[in-house]
Amino acid sequence: MKLVTEKRELTTKWFRFFAPIVSILVALFVAGFLLLAAGVNPLQAYLEIVQESLGSLYGISETLVKTTPLIFASLGVSLAFRMQIWNIGAEGQIYMGACGATAVALFSGFENPALMITAMFFAAFLSGGLWAGVAGLLRARWQVNEVIVTLLMNYIAILGVDYLIYGPWKDPKGFNFPLTAQFSDAARLTEYFDTRLHSGFFLALFCALLLYLFMERTVWGYEIKVIGSNPKAARYAGMNTGMAIFCVLFLSGAIAGIAGFGEVAGLQHRLQHGISPGYGYTAIIIAWLARRSALGVVIVSFLMGILLVGGDSLQLTWQLPVAFVYAFQGLILFFLLASDFFINNRLKLVRGERHA
Amino acid sequence: MTNLLQIKNIRKTFPGVVALDDISLSIAPGEIHTLLGENGAGKSTLMNVLTGLYRPERGEILFDGTPVQFRSPRESLELGIGMVHQHFMLVSAHTVFENILLALNKVPNFYSRRKYRQQVQQILDQFNLDFELDTPVWKLSIGAQQWIELIKLLVRDCRLLILDEPTAVLTPQESARLFEVLIRLRDEGKSILFISHKMREVMEISDRVTVLKKGRSLITLSRGEYNENKLASLMIGEDQIPEWQKSFRTSQELALEIKNLSVRNDRGLADLDNFTMKIHRGQILGIAGVAGNGQKALAEVLTGLKEASSGRIMAGLRDITNSSARGSYIAGIAHIPEDRKSIGIAPDMTVDDNLIMKNFSSPSFRRGIFQDRGAIRRNAAEKIDQFAIKAGPTGNPIRYLSGGNIQKVIIARELSENPAVLVALYPTRGLDIGSAEYVHKVIADGASKGMSTILISEDLDELLKLSDEIVVMFRGRLAGSVDPETATREEIGLLMSGEVQT
Numbered sequence: 001m002k003l004v005t006e007k008r009e010l011t012t013k014w015f016r017f018f019a020p021i022v023s024i025l026v027a028l029f030v031a032g033f034l035l036l037a038a039g040v041n042p043l044q045a046y047l048e049i050v051q052e053s054l055g056s057l058y059g060i061s062e063t064l065v066k067t068t069p070l071i072f073a074s075l076g077v078s079l080a081f082r083m084q085i086w087n088i089g090a091e092g093q094i095y096m097g098a099c100g101a102t103a104v105a106l107f108s109g110f111e112n113p114a115l116m117i118t119a120m121f122f123a124a125f126l127s128g129g130l131w132a133g134v135a136g137l138l139r140a141r142w143q144v145n146e147v148i149v150t151l152l153m154n155y156i157a158i159l160g161v162d163y164l165i166y167g168p169w170k171d172p173k174g175f176n177f178p179l180t181a182q183f184s185d186a187a188r189l190t191e192y193f194d195t196r197l198h199s200g201f202f203l204a205l206f207c208a209l210l211l212y213l214f215m216e217r218t219v220w221g222y223e224i225k226v227i228g229s230n231p232k233a234a235r236y237a238g239m240n241t242g243m244a245i246f247c248v249l250f251l252s253g254a255i256a257g258i259a260g261f262g263e264v265a266g267l268q269h270r271l272q273h274g275i276s277p278g279y280g281y282t283a284i285i286i287a288w289l290a291r292r293s294a295l296g297v298v299i300v301s302f303l304m305g306i307l308l309v310g311g312d313s314l315q316l317t318w319q320l321p322v323a324f325v326y327a328f329q330g331l332i333l334f335f336l337l338a339s340d341f342f343i344n345n346r347l348k349l350v351r352g353e354r355h356a
Numbered sequence: 357m358t359n360l361l362q363i364k365n366i367r368k369t370f371p372g373v374v375a376l377d378d379i380s381l382s383i384a385p386g387e388i389h390t391l392l393g394e395n396g397a398g399k400s401t402l403m404n405v406l407t408g409l410y411r412p413e414r415g416e417i418l419f420d421g422t423p424v425q426f427r428s429p430r431e432s433l434e435l436g437i438g439m440v441h442q443h444f445m446l447v448s449a450h451t452v453f454e455n456i457l458l459a460l461n462k463v464p465n466f467y468s469r470r471k472y473r474q475q476v477q478q479i480l481d482q483f484n485l486d487f488e489l490d491t492p493v494w495k496l497s498i499g500a501q502q503w504i505e506l507i508k509l510l511v512r513d514c515r516l517l518i519l520d521e522p523t524a525v526l527t528p529q530e531s532a533r534l535f536e537v538l539i540r541l542r543d544e545g546k547s548i549l550f551i552s553h554k555m556r557e558v559m560e561i562s563d564r565v566t567v568l569k570k571g572r573s574l575i576t577l578s579r580g581e582y583n584e585n586k587l588a589s590l591m592i593g594e595d596q597i598p599e600w601q602k603s604f605r606t607s608q609e610l611a612l613e614i615k616n617l618s619v620r621n622d623r624g625l626a627d628l629d630n631f632t633m634k635i636h637r638g639q640i641l642g643i644a645g646v647a648g649n650g651q652k653a654l655a656e657v658l659t660g661l662k663e664a665s666s667g668r669i670m671a672g673l674r675d676i677t678n679s680s681a682r683g684s685y686i687a688g689i690a691h692i693p694e695d696r697k698s699i700g701i702a703p704d705m706t707v708d709d710n711l712i713m714k715n716f717s718s719p720s721f722r723r724g725i726f727q728d729r730g731a732i733r734r735n736a737a738e739k740i741d742q743f744a745i746k747a748g749p750t751g752n753p754i755r756y757l758s759g760g761n762i763q764k765v766i767i768a769r770e771l772s773e774n775p776a777v778l779v780a781l782y783p784t785r786g787l788d789i790g791s792a793e794y795v796h797k798v799i800a801d802g803a804s805k806g807m808s809t810i811l812i813s814e815d816l817d818e819l820l821k822l823s824d825e826i827v828v829m830f831r832g833r834l835a836g837s838v839d840p841e842t843a844t845r846e847e848i849g850l851l852m853s854g855e856v857q858t
Contacts (some may be wrong), residue, residue: 217729219726225702229702237713
């Protein structure tokens with residue numbers, strides 16, 4: 001008896017649609033053993049995740065608060081992925097975006113809220129974009145691998161922000177904590193229902209819609225898809241692929257940068273250490289789960305938001321380390337990648353001797 | 357006599373397409389059996405079934421009288437069915453010997469080089485082939501690489517050899533050499549399944565011919581029962597092959613003039629070396645030569661994909677050598693690329709999207725920054741109808757189309773803007789007679805409307821039939837130029853091999 005793999009010739013839409021869901025279920029199952037090992041009843045823990053994140057107005061608002069930066073970062077990442085450009089640097093771009101927005105908030109002196117918020121938005125957009133644009137330029141001009149550049153620039157961005165908040169930007173009245181002074185009221189996004197939910201969430205939804213239209217309906221989106229599908233053919237059709245690579249990485253970083261803007265203007269109201277607890281890395285998983293579709297990103301970001309909020313409460317009630325949440329994310333990605341294999345192949349048990 | 361291979365009522369479908377409907381075929385030991393059919397007739401699918409890439413849904417394959425089922429190419433290879441693919445499967449950085457070694461049934465962990473070298477050398481000697489075994493494969497000509505593919509199968513002692521259009525990349529002389537070897541192999545009892553579109557070869561070499569049409573095996577004829585006309589009409593299903601009338605009126609006006617043009621490749625070697633030629637308005641200039649003698653570089657420099665290192669390209673009185681000056685001009689050059697799948701299409705995108713790849717930004721396909729999906733669909737419907745493209749359901753990614761239909765999509769797209777110059781590389785390579793005939797007609801129609809065509813081809817029949825003038829390239833240089841009215845195939849063949857220069 002022998003186990004053989006065999007190419008599936010027909011893969012239905014149905015199958016593609018359910019593969020991510022099944023991957024998540026399998027990841028839940030395997031993560032259950034991790035919970036058991038930590039002495040926690042997995043069913044109870046999962047129930048608590050759902051209750052904490054969706055069971056109350058406060059829970060839902062917190063989930064949406066976490067969903068917001070995830071949507072921005074994942075949109076940026078998935079845009080680049082569409083062109084087969086692997087932007088691993090959303091984390092750094094979030095930090096740069098936050099940094100740009102903070103610079104405007106602290107030093108511009110604008111008093112008109114609309115002017116202030118707009119200026120902060122564009123500062124974040126530009127900072128994130130230029131940060132990723134460096135990788136874009138290197139890739140387009142000298143074929144430097146963008147994975148390495150974007151990844152390593154994360155560390156530069158995070159440590160650069162640390163330098164500012166431990167040094168020149170540190171709040172003199174902050175009891176020596178590594179954070180900047182609080183923003184003025186003009187530099188804060190509107191909050192709703194007495195919760196932390198801010199207008200950045202709706203901006204994220206709008207952004208997703210915009211990006212969907214951009215990819216599926218515009219001439220530029222068409223160009224990006226051609227380049228992603230076959231760069232040689234794109235060059236042959238007269239497209240300037242180098243320029244497109246730069247622009248897409250710029251835009252990808254810029255959108256991730258808006259996540260940083262949302263965090264400082266909507267939530268923290270200051271720049272501080274650890275402004276993003278790895279949203280930029282989670283975004284890679286989300287972009288992949290969503291199969292790089294802008295609307296899929298919104299749904300998957302929401303699911304990840306549930307996990308983050310639920311994970312926080314697990315830390316409180318069961319003293320589980322935050323590493324559990326990361327392990328769970330890793331498991332999802334792992335099973336998702338594995339499911340790609342099963343979408344294209346099937347396993348078959350062969351009995352006895354084969355003719356051959 | 358028992359058949360070596362017998363195929364009975366094979367059926368294979370893909371989503372929305374019946375690729376093989378009902379195929380039956382038998383191959384006796386020691387025969388050369390030719391498979392003939394238009395594109396989309398199912399030849400490639402059948403090959404993929406025989407080599408274990410696809411599994412048929414119905415039907416039976418008997419090898420040596422025993423029913424077999426292949427789950428992978430390896431299983432069919434283990435039985436002794438070997439194939440020389442159109443695209444070679446060689447490791448180009450490795451030497452000839454290392455590549456052959458890879459073909460062995462079990463590559464030994466610690467192989468005794470000497471023993472295998474002797475074995476390989478023996479086969480080379482047997483067929484009077486002369487290869488330096490330690491040359492890396494990338495240094496060899498395409499023709500030589502094909503020999504290595506064949507030797508790999510001989511080393512494995514395959515009993516059924518499948519050759520997919522093996523002469524596409526050979527000079528007439530090299531083809532003749534290949535046929536000698538194939539006939540010897542047959543006489544030694546090997547079975548050969550031969551796929552070709554060139555009638556001349558089919559007539560010359562086949563013991564039996566099976567004609568495929570729309571996924572069915574139409575008929576099998578033995579030598580003597582067929583002639584060129586009969587096969588062609590069976591294939592395309594018409595009784596009469598359209599007679600060809602050359603009626604081009606070439607104007608004296610120069611369309612392009614290339615003066616002492618040189619182009620270097622990535623390794624710094626000259627792909628084009630001091631190349632000079634002229635083409636007039638409405639002229640069809642044929643370029644003959646064995647693939648890899650600078651044709652591709654010529655096409656790429658003309659279409660702006662490569663830069664010239666010296667020399668000049670003139671369009672009328674304008675110097676367009678420099679690509680920035682060429683920009684606007686290049687827009688008027690249509691290009692049918694050599695490698696249609698790797699540079700001609702975006703495989704994951706739909707046929708509709710692929711049809712506008714060259715002019716996607718034209719105002720007729722957009723409303724402001726948005727694409728006009730309606731106009732794009734209408735354009736596609738029109739082209740699909742006009743060029744008889746079998747595109748499958750709307751929204752189908754183009755990679756599901758057969759090679760011939762992909763080529764039609766490219767040609768439809770390239771000719772849609774009434775280009776001044778068409779650079780066509782091997783435009784009918786791998787196309788069936790019907791489609792090839794259609795491509796010829798399109799090129800000739802274009803010429804009569806004043807389009808100048810640079811037709812790069814390895815098919816001498818095609819060049820002789822279409823061209824007003826034929827120039828021959830050898831190692832990036834002009835080896836000579838002949839008048840198609842008076843030239844003989846031998847004359848051109850000698851120029852192609854670089855043995856003579858006019």
